[in-house]
Amino acid sequence: MSKKVYLDPGHGGHDPGAQGNGLREKDLVLDISLKTQDILRNQYEGVSVRMSRTDDTFIELNERARDAVNWDADLFVSIHLNGAAESANGTETFMHSNSSASATARKNLHDAIFGAMRRIEPRVTDRGLKSANFAVLRGTYRDMLSVLTEALFITNPRDASMLKKSGTIDRIAEAHVEGIAKTLGLKKKSTPSAETVSSSTSFTSMSNSDKYKEMLIAVEDQGFEFEQFQRLLLAVGEQLPRFRDDGYPGAETLSATEAFQTRYNVSSPNGNFFGRPGEKTFETLLKNLPSFNNLLRANRPYPRGEDVRCIQRAVNSTDDGIYGPNTAGGVRDMQRKLNISVDGVFGPQTRKAMFNL
Structure with missing residues (x-):
């Protein structure tokens, strides 16, 4: 019999959730949830997935809970990122205060998420297993296993730096899948041989x-x-x-x-x-890539042409073929993401880090 997993990306629409260090909770948790859904559907047998929202829409908390109950879900996972004083950091996972039945699910999700975060940053704080009277848990715990996750704090500089690293959002999604699969006893689909x-x-x-x-x-x-x-x-x-x-x-x-x-x-x-x-x-x-030789900033202040367009497309900047301030800003954002020297110049180090060229 197929297991039903209800994923609830927190906040959305006019409610951004926690904000800090250039990040918004509503955006990141939607990415995590969509990737979690994708992995569950594509890699596991006997599981159905439903989400409270799949885009930047605000859904009332009681509507999320009611939808999960009406769908007859086996497991409800509300996915969040934390926000508090700048010093607060780390991973914590909640169930409803009256829901002893959800304790194993809470532990499975927490262990998987904290383990994934610790592999990225050994100093990450384990804030532990917690209980609370959150509305989405209050509305679901009587009918299904019900958990709310808080992987990291957007408002903490170190946690935010982790969230900005390439691959962290993937690791958080994969950890949610690991905890869900363990809780429900899901089996992976068979994979073909190399031949x-x-x-x-x-x-x-x-x-x-x-x-x-x-x-x-x-x-x-x-x-x-x-x-x-x-x-x-x-x-x-x-x-x-x-x-x-x-x-x-x-x-x-x-x-x-x-x-x-x-x-x-x-x-x-x-x-x-x-x-x-x-x-x-x-x-x-x-x-079909240009040589990028025209991007040597010493030659002229603003290089132009298809070389620049290629970089602009890759760094999500204005696609006008002019290496101006907006493009330099996009390159700086990419350099921060790659953890290399940040100068806004598309030089050999940036080229290699971005494209392995």
């Missing part, structure tokens, strides 16, 4: 979850980080509107890969466009 995935025909017939895994493996085989592959796709003009360079091999990146392969006639021997980015895909990607 099965060697042909384009078998790749075409795979489930999406297996395609995502193979896409990641193929990128790593070419010596690139997955974020770098996504930035290459962005630079040549493919569309990754929601998650951009998040390092997560999901539906957007698969679609962008297939679109690129179709546009440049990168195909398998039997003519099928197959979405698995191998040597020919990377060779074609790199051929």
Whole structure:
């Protein structure tokens, strides 16, 4: 019998939730929830997932709880990030004060999330297992297992720095999946053997979850980080509107890969466009990138042209072909994300960190 998981991204719409250090809770928890949903649906058997919101919409707290109850969910997980005084930091996980039945679910989610955060930053604080009378827990705990997670504090500089690191949002989503799967006894879908995935025909017939895994493996085989592959796709003009360079091999990146392969006639021997980015895909990607030589800021204050457009697309800046203040700002944001020297100049260090070039 299929298990039902209800994911509740906190806040939304006119309610931003916690804010600080350039981050808004409502945006990050939506990303976490969508990725959690994607992993559960694509990688696990016998599970249905429903979300209180899938976009930037405000939903009343009692409506979230009522929807989960009416759907007859087995597990309700309200996903949040914390906010308080700047000194407050770390991971904590809640159940309702009267809900002893949810204790195991709370522990499973907490252990997975705190463990993931500790691997990123060993100094992260374990704030422990807690109980509270939160409205969404109050409205659900009698009918299902019910947990509210608080992975990190947006308002704490160190926690916020963790949240800005490439891959942290993915790790938080994966940790939620780990805790949910352990709580409900979910089993992973079987994966094909290496021989099965060697042909384009078998790749075409795979489930999406297996395609995502193979896409990641193929990128790593070419010596690139997955974020770098996504930035290459962005630079040549493919569309990754929601998650951009998040390092997560999901539906957007698969679609962008297939679109690129179709546009440049990168195909398998039997003519099928197959979405698995191998040597020919990377060779074609790199051929369609400019040399970037025109971006040496010493030559002139504002370089122009297609070189600049490629960078602008990759850093989500104005696509006007002029390396002005907005583009330099986008490059600085990217440099902070990559933990390299921040100067707004697209030099060799930035080029290598972004694209492995």
